[in-house]
Amino acid sequence: MNELQPQKYNDSCLDMxxxxxxxxxxxxxxxxxxxxxxxxxxxxxxxxxxxxQTASQEVYNLLxxxxxxxxxxxxxxxxxxxxxxxxxxxxxxxxRHAAVSSPAQSKFRFFQARKPQHPSRWxxxxxxxxxxxxxxxxxxxxLANQFLxxxxxxQFQPVSVNPQSFRNGIGEDLQSFGDVNIDYSNQDSSIxxxxxxxxxxxxxFKLLLPGHLPPGVGHAMQFTLIxxxxxxxxxxxxxxxxxxxxxxxxxVSIPPQLGGATFTITLSPGVIITYGNQCQxxxxxxxxxxxxxxxxxxxxxxIPSPVIKATGKASLEDLRNFALSLPKLSPGVRLLLQDVNLxxxxxxxxxxxxIQAQQVTTHGAPGVLMTDPSLSLGAVIWQxxxxxxxxxxATSDSAQLLESANxxx
Amino acid sequence: xxxxxxxxxxxxVNPTAEEAFAAVFTRYYPLVYQLAYRCxxxxxxxxxxxxxxxxxxYRTPPHATSDVEQRAWLCRVTTNLGLNALRSRQRRIxxxxxxxxxxxxxxxxxxxxxNPEQQVIANEQAAFIRSVLSELPERQQTYILLRSIGLxxxxxxxxxxxxxASVGSLLARAEREFRRRYHERTTATKV
Numbered sequence: 001m002n003e004l005q006p007q008k009y010n011d012s013c014l015d016m017x018x019x020x021x022x023x024x025x026x027x028x029x030x031x032x033x034x035x036x037x038x039x040x041x042x043x044x045x046x047x048x049x050x051x052x053q054t055a056s057q058e059v060y061n062l063l064x065x066x067x068x069x070x071x072x073x074x075x076x077x078x079x080x081x082x083x084x085x086x087x088x089x090x091x092x093x094x095x096r097h098a099a100v101s102s103p104a105q106s107k108f109r110f111f112q113a114r115k116p117q118h119p120s121r122w123x124x125x126x127x128x129x130x131x132x133x134x135x136x137x138x139x140x141x142x143l144a145n146q147f148l149x150x151x152x153x154x155q156f157q158p159v160s161v162n163p164q165s166f167r168n169g170i171g172e173d174l175q176s177f178g179d180v181n182i183d184y185s186n187q188d189s190s191i192x193x194x195x196x197x198x199x200x201x202x203x204x205f206k207l208l209l210p211g212h213l214p215p216g217v218g219h220a221m222q223f224t225l226i227x228x229x230x231x232x233x234x235x236x237x238x239x240x241x242x243x244x245x246x247x248x249x250x251x252v253s254i255p256p257q258l259g260g261a262t263f264t265i266t267l268s269p270g271v272i273i274t275y276g277n278q279c280q281x282x283x284x285x286x287x288x289x290x291x292x293x294x295x296x297x298x299x300x301x302x303i304p305s306p307v308i309k310a311t312g313k314a315s316l317e318d319l320r321n322f323a324l325s326l327p328k329l330s331p332g333v334r335l336l337l338q339d340v341n342l343x344x345x346x347x348x349x350x351x352x353x354x355i356q357a358q359q360v361t362t363h364g365a366p367g368v369l370m371t372d373p374s375l376s377l378g379a380v381i382w383q384x385x386x387x388x389x390x391x392x393x394a395t396s397d398s399a400q401l402l403e404s405a406n407x408x409x
Numbered sequence: 410x411x412x413x414x415x416x417x418x419x420x421x422v423n424p425t426a427e428e429a430f431a432a433v434f435t436r437y438y439p440l441v442y443q444l445a446y447r448c449x450x451x452x453x454x455x456x457x458x459x460x461x462x463x464x465x466x467y468r469t470p471p472h473a474t475s476d477v478e479q480r481a482w483l484c485r486v487t488t489n490l491g492l493n494a495l496r497s498r499q500r501r502i503x504x505x506x507x508x509x510x511x512x513x514x515x516x517x518x519x520x521x522x523x524n525p526e527q528q529v530i531a532n533e534q535a536a537f538i539r540s541v542l543s544e545l546p547e548r549q550q551t552y553i554l555l556r557s558i559g560l561x562x563x564x565x566x567x568x569x570x571x572x573x574a575s576v577g578s579l580l581a582r583a584e585r586e587f588r589r590r591y592h593e594r595t596t597a598t599k600v
Contacts, residue, residue: 016585017578026562026577052581059584062591063542063557065535068446074456076438080431083460087467 014038014045019052078247176243182231199223199271205387207271208302211407214393214400218277218295226270226303234262235314244326252325261314270303300408301390305383358398362389362405371396380405426470434463437480441487444558448491449498450539458490481567484560488551488568495543541591549583556580 014022014035021027022035039046200207202225213219237259244252276292310316320337323329360369360380367382378401379392391405441462446455462483473479542550548569555565565580566573 015578016581017575019577020581020584021562021577024556024562024577024580055588056584059553059588060557062538063447063553065531065538066447066450066557067535068443068452068455072446072452073439073442076435079438079442079456079459080434083434083463083467086460086464 012038013042014048016048016052019045019049020056022049023053023056075248177240178236179234179239180231181233182229194223194225196223199225202269203271203302204268205302205304205385208389208408209273210300210391210404211409212403213275213298214296214395214397214404216296217275217298217393218292220276220279220292222274222276222279222292224272224274226272228269229265229267231265231267232262233264235259235319247328249326249328252327255314255318255322257312257314257318258322261310261312261319263316263319264309264311266307266309268304270301273300273302275299296394298393298404299390301388301392303388303390305386305388360402362402363408367405369398369401371398371401430467430470433466433479437483438463440480440558441483444484444487444554445491447554447557448488449494450535451498454494454498455491458487458494461490462486477561477564478567480560481564484555484558484564485568488554491554492543492547492550495539499540499543537594538591541594542587544590545583545586548579549586552576552580552583553587 018027018035022032027035039049194202196207235258237254240254244250274292275298277294279292308316323337324334355370355372357368357370360367362380362382363384365382365384367380369378369380371378373396376394376396378396378398379390380401381388381390383389389405389408391401393401395401438459442455442459445458446452449455449458465486466483471479471482473482542553551569552565555568560568562576563573565576571579
């Protein structure tokens with residue numbers, strides 16, 4: 001390759017490659033001495049070296065315009081944390097994808113209890129997300145004590161989100177601002193496959209069952225109880241201050257009333273109903289395969305709306321305002337926080353681009369219908385009388401999903 | 410139905426290697442970010458690229474036996490991603506300019522500290538230099554960019570896959586070409 005061979009003018013003169021190498025200190029000691037000796041006695045090469053130095057200086061001066069200046073380079077520690085968070089999210093997404101794409105399993109395994117001893121694990125994930133999203137809600141205003149705030153979900157509003165917008169900026173780790181503690185009672189999880197009567201006894205609301213199932217869905221059903229849970233978040237000013245300093249947000253001021261303020265989330269027991277041609281009965285051993293098989297997969301979730309309360313001197317609105325004041329809050333989270341309507345209880349439901357979403361009316365209440373035609377999956381979610389209902393299945397047929405949702409009685 | 414353990418999702422590095430990864434990240438992140446920024450001129454894009462480079466490093470660690478090889482690998486991937494991003498953006502801007510007669514550029518913090526007039530000039534100058542650079546053959550762009558952030562010839566050779574002894578001549582040619590095009594463009598602008 002001609003390009004790779006340094007060209008020499010003649011046996012003794014230095015070519016530009018050698019001159020540049022000399023400039024950059026890339027020649028060996030012997031080569032450097034030889035080159036210097038030659039430059040001392042060869043005016044042509046010395047002139048070449050001089051013009052090369054000038055030209056190089058011009059080139060690299062021009063390139064410094066491209067930046068960045070040292071203070072524009074993000075803090076390494078912060079960047080590492082962001083990458084670690086991204087890896088965590090990626091791993092979680094892959095786990096979910098593996099669950100969805102496993103041919104022998106349900107496409108909606110997400111809605112299923114994963115382990116007999118932890119039937120509510122996914123719910124805790126949801127709860128944590130809900131806590132994150134809702135803990136920053138403003139005062140409901142109806143309560144006598146102006147410092148007390150109470151909120152529960154009344155309605156979902158689909159909001160298109162670009163997953164990218166959650167990547168830039170600080171995440172939403174409540175642990176960075178205080179102490180999070182979630183306790184959940186597993187008193188009901190000892191019942192591996194509860195009967196309908198046992199479920200109704202555990203729930204504080206009336207169980208609704210569908211009068212109509214989409215074609216191809218088996219009529220056998222299985223119940224999985226979701227435990228009650230109680231979570232608290234106590235704002236810790238020192239911890240928050242350290243985190244802000246670490247993430248380059250030192251200028252953010254922390255409202256004094258947030259110090260030590262405690263926010264709670266209460267989750268009442270709920271249920272997931274799984275349909276199939278054949279479901280495991282209560283008298284079967286726990287070691288046998290769980291869940292239902294055969295036919296199109298179909299699920300119904302009935303979960304009381306979590307209740308968020310501010311129990312200290314700071315209101316939920318104070319906390320939300322503080323979160324929104326963080327300059328590095330990711331744009332996606334910011335958008336969701338801003339979209340929560342405290343007075344009406346409308347909560348934004350983030351919808352990624354590949355999901356089609358539309359607002360629908362189910363049981364007289366506003367709901368959201370989501371479908372993913374590429375995976376033939378669909379779900380309807382709505383809230384009525386304090387209960388969040390989810391009807392989901394391996395179909396993207398909107399009419400079928402809505403008919404089933406409306407047939408709950 | 411329990412979740413079976415899925416070994417595919419395990420990171421490719423063990424806990425000890427996690428620490429080693431953090432050390433590599435801490436050591437090279439500023440360099441990688443700087444290179445990505447020089448390629449793209451966009452703070453967010455540079456951050457995305459730097460993250461992507463280390464994500465790849467984490468997922469598929471290179472078989473690098475020395476610091477030189479490690480640094481070279483990081484810079485090669487960064488330059489590839491950076492120049493690809495720049496190419497895509499330039500194509501997009503070309504179409505957007507046609508449609509809106511305006512270019513949306515990121516204002517760097519440095520530029521933001523200048524007055525509006527200086528800010529415009531700084532942004533224009535950076536865009537102009539980047540545009541001249543992008544006219545060079547990709548290899549020449551890479552030589553100049555890698556040298557401009559202080560890589561040694563051994564590292565440049567490793568990153569590009571040429572003999573270290575050839576780097577001097579190749580770099581000289583790239584610098585000469587850059588300078589020639591720069592003067593051609595500035596002369597044309599003045600005329």
